[in-house]
Amino acid sequence: MxxxxxxxxxxxxxxxxxxxxxxxxxxxxxxxxxxxxxxxxxxxxxxxxxxxxxxxxxxxxxxxxxxxxxxxxxxxxxxxxxxxxxxxxxxxxxxxxxxxxxxxxxxxxxxxxxxxxxxxxxxxxxxxxxxxxxxxxxxxxxxxxxxxxxGAGKAEACVAAFLCHWCRVFPDGAWVPFPIERKELADYLGFSAAHVSRVMADFKRNGYVKESGKRINIQYIPLRRIAGA
Structure with a gap:
């Protein structure tokens, strides 16, 4: 208290x-x-x-x-x-x-x-x-x-949907608190940690996601396209 x-x-x-x-x-x-x-x-x-x-x-x-x-x-x-x-x-x-x-x-x-x-x-x-x-x-x-x-679909779509949802109240390109380890995200989404790590690495390589410490910066348009939104 x-x-x-x-x-x-x-x-x-x-x-x-x-x-x-x-x-x-x-x-x-x-x-x-x-x-x-x-x-x-x-x-x-x-x-x-x-x-x-x-x-x-x-x-x-x-x-x-x-x-x-x-x-x-x-x-x-x-x-x-x-x-x-x-x-x-x-x-x-x-x-x-x-x-x-x-x-x-x-x-x-x-x-x-x-x-x-x-x-x-x-x-x-x-x-x-x-x-x-x-x-x-x-x-x-x-x-x-x-x-x-x-809760359903391919890992790429699920991770993209989660990232968009997590950052939803922030503007495009803003740095958002993201203290979630790959293992925790994988457990929540129902995939292996290795699979989620590969997806996040692909997103970062393509410029859709940036990370710095416990913060994340996402590009909504490509991630929403991948999520099927």
Whole structure:
């Protein structure tokens, strides 16, 4: 914990769970939102733990992984960047435990919300409930995108689609934080690390992608063509 967050002044408010609420809507809520910081490699919560809190990722990057008992392995199911939400399983009363393990890929800052208080607010205030429904709809669209655009097809198309999606809010040619190792990207996309490394090397050789440290610079037009978008 690093202190309480001021949601009224936060530049991330339109990407948070309170997106769609005005300052007039937020002022009387009395919801305490805590700021937390995680170093790279730290675990925020583990699969199967009680879902007591939900989070908005304010900076950094995280992965959500699922342990598959029958194969005794962990599989990355989502890669998260700033503005993404996680840990909201507890809003569904039928799911009281986290469905994933959340791990920081890079130093990350998050907002923490108590799910009991958030559930109570959603029951008492229609605008809060409406905001939650809107964010659930966004999460559903994100899942559909991953299934349709990223989760099938050749490696070149999948990697290109992922890069365009990851960098989507940045202009063409901008340098974007990208603290994702080839192994993690390969695990998420369902290919070998060697295959993903070859694809990225081809993209870089053709000038579609540049990398510097934990940042990436992409050219949208050729990558979207490869992705079939």
């Amino acid at each position: 690093t202190g309480e967050s001021d949601c009224l002044l936060c530049p991330m408010r339109q990407l948070s769970i309170f997106a769609g609420l005005t300052i007039e809507d937020l002022s009387p809520l009395g919801m305490v939102v805590e700021d937390i910081h995680l170093p790279a490699g730290a675990t925020l919560y583990r699969q199967g733990e009680n879902a007591r809190y939900a989070f908005t990722l304010r900076s950094g990057a995280m992965k959500l992984s699922v342990h598959r008992r029958h194969q005794d392995e962990n599989r990355i199911v989502r890669l998260l960047r700033y503005g993404d939400l996680l840990g909201f399983e507890g809003l569904n009363q039928a799911r009281l435990h986290y469905q994933h393990t959340a791990t920081a890929l890079d130093a990350s800052d998050l907002c923490l919300l108590d799910l009991t208080a958030l559930n109570r607010l959603s029951e008492d205030r229609p605008k809060v409930r409406q905001a939650l429904i809107g964010r659930w709809q966004s999460a559903l669209e994100e899942a559909e995108f991953q299934l349709v655009e990223i």
